[in-house]
Amino acid sequence: GEQVEQRPPHLSVREGDSAFITCTYTDPNSYYFFWYKQEPGASLQLLMKVFSSTEINEGQGFTVLLNKKDKRLSLNLTAAHPGDSAAYFCAVSALSGSFNKLTFGAGTRLAVCP
Amino acid sequence: GPKVLQIPSHQIIDMGQMVTLNCDPVSNHLYFYWYKQILGQQMEFLVNFYNGKVMEKSKLFKDQFSVERPDGSYFTLKIQPTALEDSAVYFCASSLGQSGAETLYFGSGTRLTVL
Numbered sequence: 001g002e003q004v005e006q007r008p009p010h011l012s013v014r015e016g017d018s019a020f021i022t023c024t025y026t027d028p029n030s031y032y033f034f035w036y037k038q039e040p041g042a043s044l045q046l047l048m049k050v051f052s053s054t055e056i057n058e059g060q061g062f063t064v065l066l067n068k069k070d071k072r073l074s075l076n077l078t079a080a081h082p083g084d085s086a087a088y089f090c091a092v093s094a095l096s097g098s099f100n101k102l103t104f105g106a107g108t109r110l111a112v113c114p
Numbered sequence: 115g116p117k118v119l120q121i122p123s124h125q126i127i128d129m130g131q132m133v134t135l136n137c138d139p140v141s142n143h144l145y146f147y148w149y150k151q152i153l154g155q156q157m158e159f160l161v162n163f164y165n166g167k168v169m170e171k172s173k174l175f176k177d178q179f180s181v182e183r184p185d186g187s188y189f190t191l192k193i194q195p196t197a198l199e200d201s202a203v204y205f206c207a208s209s210l211g212q213s214g215a216e217t218l219y220f221g222s223g224t225r226l227t228v229l
Contacts, residue, residue, distance in 0.1 A: 032214045043118065044220040093214035100145065100212050101170065106156040
């Protein structure tokens with residue numbers, strides 16, 4: 001089945017710097033990709049949903065890159081601020097298959113220091 | 115945005131006892147899920163549920179696990195009897211549809227500790 005590897009597990013950056021998180025996946029049928037943010041004690045909040053046809057996806061303060069050839073999904077937080085401190089999870093879903101079943105990365109704990 | 119509520123946030127029980135984890139999904143959603151996350155590891159799919167039935171389950175969904183949503187109330191995960199390896203954070207999620215494009219909305223998890 002699908003395997004998703006997420007790196008790094010922990011990341012500490014200074015305020016204003018970029019934070020870069022990468023996931024690699026194995027199933028070539030993967031078609032939908034998600035990034036979730038989880039603040040301590042809170043639920044996972046969807047940051048962005050990406051379809052396989054789109055390589056560069058701009059959000060508010062971040063960019064999601066999809067490289068289907070390398071099976072790599074990346075999240076780049078530009079000019080990080082302390083409010084970005086959280087755990088970030090990528091998740092992957094296939095186009096076909098009977099029911100929605102996300103495969104998650106293990107998460108990246110990001111700390112943004114003032 | 116849509117909210118999924120999980121009750122309780124923490125639960126501590128003795129091995130062998132029964133535990134029920136409760137989830138209040140988004141009100142118009144039709145598909146419901148449980149995921150399990152052991153400390154420091156990734157969230158792993160347990161089960162999905164639709165129209166009163168388990169549609170798909172993983173190897174982690176042991177015989178001691180069961181799910182139900184009686185009369186549209188809470189979506190529950192019951193473990194009976196519990197084992198030490200059941201200690202984890204359990205996340206409930208719901209979605210409107212079933213395709214891979216659907217967004218799953220997650221609760222904040224119930225941390226289960228089995229002693």
